[in-house]
Amino acid sequence: MTDPALRALLLDYGGTLDGDARHWFDHFLELYARCGVALSAAALKPAFYAADEALAAEPDVRHFGLERMTDAHVRLQLxxxxxxxxxxxxxxxxxxxxxxxxxxxxxxxxxxxLARALRLGVVSNSYGNMPALLAEAALAPFEVIIDSALVGLRKPDPAIYTLAARRLDLPPAAILHVGDSWERDVVPAVAAGMRAVWLAAPDAPAPAVLARVTRIASLRELEAVVA
Structure with a gap:
């Protein structure tokens, strides 16, 4: 059975729209080294994820832009x-x-x-501030913004992708999702019936082979994928 024509593009935010396949954890690990702080991944991991949880509980977090969000996260890590x-x-x-x-x-x-040819949306595990963050970034006109903290669903639950398709009023097969996490982006998007693009470093081993999945190393390759 042939897929319907591609009509919409969903994108992850962290590690996708704000960097080519670089997770925030890895980004911060690099930054500590850049600042002369000797810190192993094992030492940073509990502090980073504790900061993630604490930031999500901030009462005013929905209004946080990039700098305020980053400042809060860094202070919680430290x-x-x-x-x-x-x-x-x-x-x-x-x-x-x-x-x-x-x-x-x-x-x-x-x-x-891309927005001239396709409807765009974002699906992100976030703190409730994804609409504010994307308004600040002014990347493109996103018709749908699915922030896990606002909808009560989190990746890797395929239901968060089903919700995005419902809000776009499109069949999942007409939607392509792009993300840097195999487990949280690719697998559940495909399970929801979408096509998927895995944004990954060239040397990252693919955990499995899935039909309807394309691999890229940079968002700049995306135009060729959707052409």
Missing amino acids: AALGHTDAALVRRLVDAFVADTRAAWERNRPLLQR
């Missing part, structure tokens, strides 16, 4: 790590924000070209 260096907070925040804004600038022209 508190969990037992650091109190205000200068380190500033260096980490400034570096993360600068890298993210550079990714926005790179991806904005591509997304605006």
